[in-house]
Amino acid sequence: MEVIIVGAGIGGLAAALSLHAAGIRSRVFESASEIRPLGVGINVLPHATKELEDLGLLPALERAGVLTREVVYVTRRGEAIWSEPRGRYAGYRWPQVSIHRGALQMLLYDAVRERLGAEAVVTDHQAIDVVQSAGRATVHFQRRSSGVPLPPATADLVIAADGIHSALRARFHPGEGPPRWGGMTLWRGTTIARPFLSGATMVIAGTAKTKFVCYPSYGFPDGRQLINWIADVATKESDFRTVADWNRRGSRDTFLPYYAGWSGTLLDIPALVGAAEAIYEYPMSDRDPLPAWTFGRVTLLGDAAHAMYPIGSNGAAQAILDARTLAFELASRATVEEALAAYEAARRPAMERLLQAHRAEGADVVLDLLESRAPGGYADLEAVLPYREREEIALRYKKMAGFDLQRLNESPPMTPGRPG
Numbered sequence: 001m002e003v004i005i006v007g008a009g010i011g012g013l014a015a016a017l018s019l020h021a022a023g024i025r026s027r028v029f030e031s032a033s034e035i036r037p038l039g040v041g042i043n044v045l046p047h048a049t050k051e052l053e054d055l056g057l058l059p060a061l062e063r064a065g066v067l068t069r070e071v072v073y074v075t076r077r078g079e080a081i082w083s084e085p086r087g088r089y090a091g092y093r094w095p096q097v098s099i100h101r102g103a104l105q106m107l108l109y110d111a112v113r114e115r116l117g118a119e120a121v122v123t124d125h126q127a128i129d130v131v132q133s134a135g136r137a138t139v140h141f142q143r144r145s146s147g148v149p150l151p152p153a154t155a156d157l158v159i160a161a162d163g164i165h166s167a168l169r170a171r172f173h174p175g176e177g178p179p180r181w182g183g184m185t186l187w188r189g190t191t192i193a194r195p196f197l198s199g200a201t202m203v204i205a206g207t208a209k210t211k212f213v214c215y216p217s218y219g220f221p222d223g224r225q226l227i228n229w230i231a232d233v234a235t236k237e238s239d240f241r242t243v244a245d246w247n248r249r250g251s252r253d254t255f256l257p258y259y260a261g262w263s264g265t266l267l268d269i270p271a272l273v274g275a276a277e278a279i280y281e282y283p284m285s286d287r288d289p290l291p292a293w294t295f296g297r298v299t300l301l302g303d304a305a306h307a308m309y310p311i312g313s314n315g316a317a318q319a320i321l322d323a324r325t326l327a328f329e330l331a332s333r334a335t336v337e338e339a340l341a342a343y344e345a346a347r348r349p350a351m352e353r354l355l356q357a358h359r360a361e362g363a364d365v366v367l368d369l370l371e372s373r374a375p376g377g378y379a380d381l382e383a384v385l386p387y388r389e390r391e392e393i394a395l396r397y398k399k400m401a402g403f404d405l406q407r408l409n410e411s412p413p414m415t416p417g418r419p420g
């Protein structure tokens with residue numbers, strides 16, 4: 001069987017590696033003229049590091065990122081709301097790794113070229129259409145830089161991993177339009193600085209309307225770290241200026257005033273933001289869930305299938321899980337049709353639930369719950385928001401996102417033929 005993968009992002013590259021491990025040949029077509037390490041920080045949660053371990057990539061992943069030790073939720077005044085250990089520190093068999101998105105993408109890209117060959121990833125090929133006949137699918141391309149048409153490519157299956165603006169998703173849902181803006185704007189950046197707290201802590205501070213998230217994603221030999229931060233601010237409709245472009249530059253002057261009254265939040269936000277190398281502005285957007293991901297011999301994967309708000313550190317992890325599930329089913333089922341049906345059954349309802357949970361703030365809802373009960377601060381946290389309630393919020397989210405501790409630790413590998 002031959003597979004075409006459209007998009008060499010996290011999901012597309014993970015799919016190529018997973019198919020290779022399952023003995024299935026694939027080629028990846030990417031619209032960018034070269035694969036460059038773009039983006040800022042992302043997290044790979046234990047359910048996805050498990051999969052990267054099965055692909056033999058965990059040591060490289062651990063070297064390229066930071067093993068997250070804990071997540072700490074605080075108010076804008078710095079009062080503790082909730083904290084929990086993460087990854088192996090929480091008893092998982094696998095770590096949680098905070099990493100620069102570009103470092104993760106390059107790690108996957110290098111592995112694809114090493115295992116599948118240098119010609120397995122074809123750049124400057126923007127997919128513009130797909131047609132099907134007799135159980136085969138043909139993708140039409142153009143050069144993104146010039147719009148010049150390129151020769152089409154045909155395979156038994158096409159995996160559309162072309163991100164939140166997926167051209168192939170639009171082909172099957174022509175009326176869908178642009179991503180749906182959720183009323184928040186994210187300013188994202190990285191700053192090289194001294195470690196804060198444990199040196200491997202993710203801080204989530206504020207409320208849904210003005211949030212600040214911060215964690216280290218790389219450690220330099222001199223002891224400093226690449227600190228990733230996200231300022232997450234509710235924005236008026238009239239201020240909405242931009243399409244969902246991950247690379248659009250932003251200015252600190254636009255959002256820093258929202259953090260003026262913050263005190264003692266464990267972080268010096270103006271200093272951190274002031275020393276940032278680059279700042280990116282992104283409208284927090286998602287897409288409505290789809291009734292189907294598979295259309296004959298074409299199926300969707302990653303953000304193309306289920307673009308959701310970047311809450312809960314799940315975007316990259318879920319794309320990796322899609323890739324692993326799809327490859328496993330293709331290698332295990334009698335027909336491609338059966339495999340695609342099994343892939344969708346395993347992933348689509350779960351991603352619809354997670355997408356909806358992110359619209360309701362995911363586990364970060366604990367911030368707003370506390371704010372609504374004690375807007376001016378509190379003397380006794382237990383009286384305002386009991387431990388059991390906070391724990392329940394965290395547990396519910398982990399179950400929904402698929403990294404419930406016990407279930408994950410007991411789950412079998414998704415590499416065909418590998419014993420548990």
Ligand SMILES: Cc1cc2nc3c(=O)[nH]c(=O)nc-3n(C[C@H](O)[C@H](O)[C@H](O)COP(=O)(O)OP(=O)(O)OC[C@H]3O[C@@H](n4cnc5c(N)ncnc54)[C@H](O)[C@@H]3O)c2cc1C
Nearest residue numbers: 007009010011031039040126127162163246302303315316
């Ligand atoms: C440049 C960039 C920067 C990002 N930065 C961050 C970040 O800082 N933090 C964060 O949480 N998430 C970021 N993301 C999103 C994050 O990578 C995804 O949410 C997640 O990893 C799921 O990955 P994916 O493979 O489904 O999509 P993506 O990682 O978005 O990959 C999609 C790939 O498809 C390619 N592509 C798009 N259209 C076509 C086409 N028509 N034909 C061929 N190829 C096409 C894109 O160039 C891209 O390489 C970024 C995405 C991109 C593309």
